[in-house]
Amino acid sequence: MDQHSPSIRAHAVALLRQGVPNRTVAERMNVPRGTVGWWRSEDRRARGERYEAPTDCPRCTGRPYDRLAYGYLLGLYLGDGHIVSKPRQHHLSISCNATQTGLVSAAEDAMRAVMPLPGVSRRHRTGCVEVKSYTKHWTCMFPQHGPGKKHDRRIALEPWQQEVVDVHPWEFVRGLIHSDGCRVTNWTTRLVGGERKRYEYPRYFFSNKSDDIRKLFTDALDRVGVGWTTLARGSDPFNISVARKASVALMDMYVGPKY
Structure with missing residues (x-):
């Protein structure tokens, strides 16, 4: 097909190298977004470029963050939270009672307040709502992450986490109770x-x-x-x-x- 010809692909790659988003290139050239994404990936591979997703992780960027929200989210994580960290899957998950809709919303709000950039979604299960936020950088914010159940390994706060708890103890208590x-x-x-x-x-x-x-x-x-x-x-x-x-x-x- 003409839209997949070498000239079309070369033009698309040139736009991508200029920083034009995949969606814009796809719409402008009438090419499926998946195809544009594959062209971008292949071009990076050919140039030996390793892609790193943008992040607003406070620990990696030094960006100020909402410590009040983090104190609450830390309590939620230590209670009913876990992090999945695999080569192609990274997310923070907080399990909430499906009938406690205020808690579900509070968990979402806290995730977005601490790191606004990652996506947040809900996964509905029987009697439960799993609030999930997708980025590998949640392990930076929760260094307590590790293999096995929390009660089978040592859990200790880092000095910067303890400082948050010392300044906002009620938010931490509220997260643990919730x-x-x-x-x-x-x-x-x-x-x-x-x-x-x-x-x-x-x-x-x-x-x-x-x-x-x-x-x-x-x-x-x-x-x-x-x-x-x-x-x-x-x-x-x-x-x-x-x-x-x-x-x-x-x-x-x-x-x-x-x-």
């Missing part, structure tokens, strides 16, 4: 004037198998003046409880239930 925590209403009974009455009270729980992540959570609670206790199920001390009235009031003010 991932692996909850606000519930407990009840008990007590005698009042000789009559047994039901008494309800709110409580926050955070559950995680990683000793390191639970320690990061309780350290942040200590920093903001929230009292807490450890509750064991059987012999496993995986649950952190916040039940004192003043501490619950603080949590309600800065964290609140998931929605």
Whole structure:
């Protein structure tokens, strides 16, 4: 076909080398975008040029970033997040309850606030929404990424991450609660004037198998003046409880239930 002739291809490659986007070249020359992309790739290979996708990674570029959003996103990642890092697939994934639409939106907003350039999407599963952002540079922002489950390996914050948590502890606590925590209403009974009455009270729980992540959570609670206790199920001390009235009031003010 004439549109795939050597002269057409040479003209397209010349435009591509001038920085004209694939889509513009395809539209201008009436050639499929996939073909233009292949021509660009083959031209780079012939010249020995290695393509690096543009990035706005704060760690790689030194660009200022939204630390408030990062504190929250760090909590989400340590709780219900993971990073896929393969030769042709790189993305940060946060798993959210499908009924908690506010949480889904908050996770998306935090990803875009920290790194606006990468694409963000939602993958719907049964009872769950996976919020995903695509770039290999999420491993720069979350150096805790590694093989295996988080509770099977050491989790420690880098000094720059600890600085963010120290400055924005409530955002970090909120992210952890929104991932692996909850606000519930407990009840008990007590005698009042000789009559047994039901008494309800709110409580926050955070559950995680990683000793390191639970320690990061309780350290942040200590920093903001929230009292807490450890509750064991059987012999496993995986649950952190916040039940004192003043501490619950603080949590309600800065964290609140998931929605």
